[in-house]
Amino acid sequence: MKFFESTYEFDYTWEEVSTGNWRKYCPWNKQTTHVIAVDTLQRNVDPATGILRTERLITCQQSAPKWLMAFLGGEDRSYVYETSYVDPAAKKVTMCSQNMTYADLLSVRETVVYRPSSGAPNARTEFHQHAKIIAFCGGWQKVKNSIEEFTVDRFRQNAIKGREGFEAVLEMSRKVFAQERERQALMQAARM
Template identity: 50%
Template sequence: MKLFKSVHDFQYEWSLVSAANWQKYPNEHCTHVHAVDVLDRRLDPETGVLTTERLITVNQSVPRLIMKLLGGDSNAQYVREISIIDPKKKTLTMRSQNLTMSNLLSVEEEIEYSVHPEDSNKTQFSQQATISAGSMMTRWASVLEDFSIKRFQQNAAVGREGFSKVLERFVVMAEASQQEQQKNIKSNNDH
């Protein structure tokens, strides 16, 4: 089993970051993500907690020989994600697990966006993942886990960079919208 942990600070408020998260895909940095489908969405009227289940289709470039050995015939892979937004605690927690070939290699990831503990104008992003080769892979488990953790680290860095670009665009759009609303209010008040 291999572990990956990362913490990053975004220079924007939690409300902007958590809203921009839903615009994360597609983006030019994460071209491996082909589709994101919402399977279920529930809002608890008492707590305001929103729970969303999504199916994410990714295309990982796995060498053909490895795919044949593992019994796969496509680079398309599927990931199940459960997102929980708690507006009172100001947390967005996402838990995901691969569905494709999970008996050979299991990847469990948890991401949390929360208000930065030292600056409420920032958002703290924490990410951790556990990668485990299945029992059928005992002889190659360490090699497979090492390869997978390196790939995960690369994808995490690219994903964070891509989300930063999406977040920047989202903030610009939000500011423009706010300016337009203020302009309309002023115009209405002048009449």
């Protein structure tokens, strides 16, 4: 069993980050071209807490070597099941994901949390990512360790790319927020 952790602070408000999060896999995000579909399976708001719970299926184009795909008998697509919780009262987004493809060989459970920064709660958002990776290889400890280490390294590389792509999405979202505020100010001024 191996773990991966990453923390980062985005120079955007929690409102910008929690809204931009839904656009993370948009077509113009050059860092997520491997994501070919995001299907919302279920979405509801708890009337007592106001928490938005969403279940999604994320379909990705595999980038594993062809020889490995042939060995495993797999196809070039992989699937990830994600459940997210947006708590507007606590200003917290929690996203939990689990691989569905090759789940009998490798378990990857990831949790991501976005919340206002403790140092600048009205200007920055803290990001925390945690992944637990377990390879199932029976008694082959050396193979198991190699698979888990490879997966952690891949996670590390993808975390950097993901952060870069999300920064671009957030910048676009910031522009949209600014345009909307300007439009509302103009409408309010016109009413006076």
